[in-house]
Amino acid sequence: MNRGHFPFVNSSSSSSESSDEFDEWLEYENEAMEIEEQIAINMIARNNYVIHQLLLIQQSDQEAEMAESPVHVNLVPIEATSESFADYGQVIEASSDGDLFGPNDAQLDLSRGTPRFYIMRLEGRSFGFSTITHHANVTQCLGSVGGHVWYLGVAKPSLIEDVGGERGTRVVESGSDGHLYAPPTVEEVRVFRFSGPKFVKLNRGTWHDGPFFSDSSMDFYNLELSNTNEMDHTRHSFKKKNGVIFRFEDSTSS
Incomplete structure (x- = not known):
């Protein structure tokens, strides 16, 4: 069954069969949507982690540079x-x-x-x-x-x-x-x-x-x-x- 297309129901299908097919299609759509949302969340979390690590490296480099040549305050x-x-x-x-x-x-x-x-x-x-x-x-x-x-x-x-x-x-x-x-x-x-x-x-x-x-x-x-x-x-x-x-x-x- 292709996502995004409502399942074809012919005139000879009973109402119970149509209802079952619709429920199956709806469940599939919901599962696919949840997977896509989770993938997006994981990508955002990964990007945030990478940015955080880069900032820590930058901060560490700045601190090391300041510690090497500190200013003396009297x-x-x-x-x-x-x-x-x-x-x-x-x-x-x-x-x-x-x-x-x-x-x-x-x-x-x-x-x-x-x-x-x-x-x-x-x-x-x-x-x-x-x-x-x-x-x-x-x-x-x-x-x-x-x-x-x-x-x-x-x-x-x-x-x-x-x-x-x-x-x-x-x-x-x-x-x-x-x-x-x-x-x-x-x-x-x-x-x-x-x-x-x-x-x-x-x-x-x-x-x-x-x-x-x-x-x-x-x-x-x-x-x-x-x-x-x-x-x-x-x-x-x-x-x-x-x-x-x-x-x-x-x-x-x-």
Whole structure:
């Protein structure tokens, strides 16, 4: 039976035979149409896959080229105060014994795991960075044991927690736990200087790199979750993605 031609029914055919032939022809037409539609869908999917692979290759080539000849961006450290650091977290300074809990105390979120409070020893942290990290599940606290001078590179939090909203072109899914975020931009990056008896509380999702310091080594107390380093460590490479390395000078003597 040729597709597209209604089966010939002669006058001697019974109505039941005609109905059977029509049903057979209609079933054949529907099956043929479904096959053609599936072929078209498969072709579109294959073309989209090829285009996607070509774009990935192009992106990889661009990233490799930027990483080979990065631009050095010099940043001027900002003294960390409650006001200057407000977009990124809190700067906590000494308070009198007996003071009640209030807005000047660290507003912590440790509800998504087991808190871990420990002393972290760092060595050889020069004044430059090309990667930056955020933690989506905890408000991390850092402070120098002894109140020494140290620095921290930061960018504003960019977590996207309205999963029902539209995903823009800059939305990325984290490889650590699948949360959504927008990558930080070069223009957003700042470096802050911390000195004296104070510590910093980073808001959930605040991008950061460091601490940096001029001494050969320095100890920091660190409050995060027990699995932060293993399960909640999203990183962005400015060298690879933006072709940029950040530098700054030690202003300890100023």
